[in-house]
Amino acid sequence: MIMNKPKLGIIFLAKINHQKEEIREMREYYLQRFAQCEEADVLIPEDLILEEADAVKAVKDMEARGANAIVLVVGTWIYSSVAISAVNDIHVPFILYGLSDKIANGNFGASIQIKYVLTEMGKKFLYLYGEARDENNIDTMLRFARAAWVKEELRNKKIATIGGKCMMMYQTQVNEFDWKAVFGLDFPQYDSLQIFKEMEKISDEEAHKVEKEFLEKVDKVIWEADNGEKLESDAIFTQAKMYLAFLRMKELYHIDVFANKCMPEMSALPYGYGYAACLATCMLNEAGIMTACEADVPAGISMYILHLMTGGQKVFFADIGRKHKSGNGATFFNCGTAPISMADHSKGVELWPIAGNIADDALPNEYLCGKMKGASIKFELETGKKVTILRVGGNGDTLRMHVANATTIHRDVAPDEIFGQRWPGFGLEFEHDTKSFFDHTVGHHYSLVFGDWSRELKYLAEILGIGYVYDC
Numbered sequence: 001m002i003m004n005k006p007k008l009g010i011i012f013l014a015k016i017n018h019q020k021e022e023i024r025e026m027r028e029y030y031l032q033r034f035a036q037c038e039e040a041d042v043l044i045p046e047d048l049i050l051e052e053a054d055a056v057k058a059v060k061d062m063e064a065r066g067a068n069a070i071v072l073v074v075g076t077w078i079y080s081s082v083a084i085s086a087v088n089d090i091h092v093p094f095i096l097y098g099l100s101d102k103i104a105n106g107n108f109g110a111s112i113q114i115k116y117v118l119t120e121m122g123k124k125f126l127y128l129y130g131e132a133r134d135e136n137n138i139d140t141m142l143r144f145a146r147a148a149w150v151k152e153e154l155r156n157k158k159i160a161t162i163g164g165k166c167m168m169m170y171q172t173q174v175n176e177f178d179w180k181a182v183f184g185l186d187f188p189q190y191d192s193l194q195i196f197k198e199m200e201k202i203s204d205e206e207a208h209k210v211e212k213e214f215l216e217k218v219d220k221v222i223w224e225a226d227n228g229e230k231l232e233s234d235a236i237f238t239q240a241k242m243y244l245a246f247l248r249m250k251e252l253y254h255i256d257v258f259a260n261k262c263m264p265e266m267s268a269l270p271y272g273y274g275y276a277a278c279l280a281t282c283m284l285n286e287a288g289i290m291t292a293c294e295a296d297v298p299a300g301i302s303m304y305i306l307h308l309m310t311g312g313q314k315v316f317f318a319d320i321g322r323k324h325k326s327g328n329g330a331t332f333f334n335c336g337t338a339p340i341s342m343a344d345h346s347k348g349v350e351l352w353p354i355a356g357n358i359a360d361d362a363l364p365n366e367y368l369c370g371k372m373k374g375a376s377i378k379f380e381l382e383t384g385k386k387v388t389i390l391r392v393g394g395n396g397d398t399l400r401m402h403v404a405n406a407t408t409i410h411r412d413v414a415p416d417e418i419f420g421q422r423w424p425g426f427g428l429e430f431e432h433d434t435k436s437f438f439d440h441t442v443g444h445h446y447s448l449v450f451g452d453w454s455r456e457l458k459y460l461a462e463i464l465g466i467g468y469v470y471d472c
Helices: 021-033 052-064 080-088 107-120 135-154 176-183 192-199 204-215 235-253 278-286 297-309 358-362 418-422 434-440 454-464
Strands: 007-013 041-043 069-074 094-099 126-130 159-162 257-260 316-323 329-333 350-353 375-378 386-393 400-409 425-429 445-450 467-471
Touching (some): 007 021, 007 080, 007 135, 021 094, 052 069, 052 080, 069 080, 069 107, 069 135, 080 107, 094 107, 107 126, 126 135, 135 297, 135 454, 159 192, 159 297, 192 235, 204 235, 204 278, 235 278, 235 375, 257 297, 278 375, 297 386, 297 445, 316 425, 316 434, 375 418, 386 454, 400 454, 434 467
Parallel strands (some): 007 041, 007 069, 159 257, 400 467
Antiparallel strands (some): 316 445, 329 425, 350 375, 386 400, 386 445, 400 425
């Protein structure tokens, strides 16, 4: 789990010759309230800030101490310049908070007019107002700080594409100029052959150990399906080697996220390996190393954002499969890459032979082989769980997050639909009609985590200066 906590700085502004009882009481309350805070480390100066120069210095000091976000609380009437100068050269996101429940020489009005000036100056910030002990505002501050921390964590991270663009999926690629400028990410690319070469350095003993640990998490292995398709005896073993090879690549090249092109280089027999990378990808995601299929860079970034934002939760990468025939439901699934720990274990976790000739989709006719080797995982999510799904899409002025909240339900898959029956998946029920969600989609791959993280993602989009589209 990611244990890092954001740092939130809180500065209390007042005027030297004005009533200060309310702002002093608020500061004392915050000192006690945040003393044992688990969500963030909170920095509070030793006293109220009364002078413009001191306000500027306090902000600089907090930035130097690693604050990811700063809150300026306007507790009395103050000259606008005290707050405006403090944040004019700020390098982290900030919140302006107007104490509004008691009249302390015009504190609320002062914050309102400062808000107006900062808005006219083109500053990006969050404005709050309320009582000294407003828990909703405190919750907002912590969520905002979390979003600001994620923005900083993304800087200079590496999302590595293994292979090239998969099956002409334009939406899996990005304008690297735009995405580097906004997210600070780097986009190295490596050939699949490098994974195969690293696999040669993995001992059988290491791979068998990983294979054994993996199988202990599986309830049932279907070695032969009813239609005669068989699972090779070495399918889990060779995927364990691939997983360990990915770990070597991560260390060798300081990679943070993978977007792996499995088809056809890994999955198709004519290329010499012939095993789909489903299990290796599952193992990576289980280990907290976000790995997307089909060289989908936006999907990998979406997964990583959710992983960071949630403090290290596991993330489910899935295709939009179908709209349910009735109600506000939709089915999602993917060919076996989801982390097993997300499964509803009361329904079991199974391994199945890879279905059909899926690898042939990426091959010219003369190389059609009719079969690829390997295994896929089948499991369901627990129903009735509140979830957040995300995909980042677009470039330049269209760059945006598409976020939705929904509740898990049974997926809609017929018994004769092999892909849906053998792959991990879930159904989602939206509060409103699914049309809005489908109209807003930015690709077919979406990432899922448990819980409602829509507000944090909205703050992150605002901090990054990109669009935010929400459905539920």
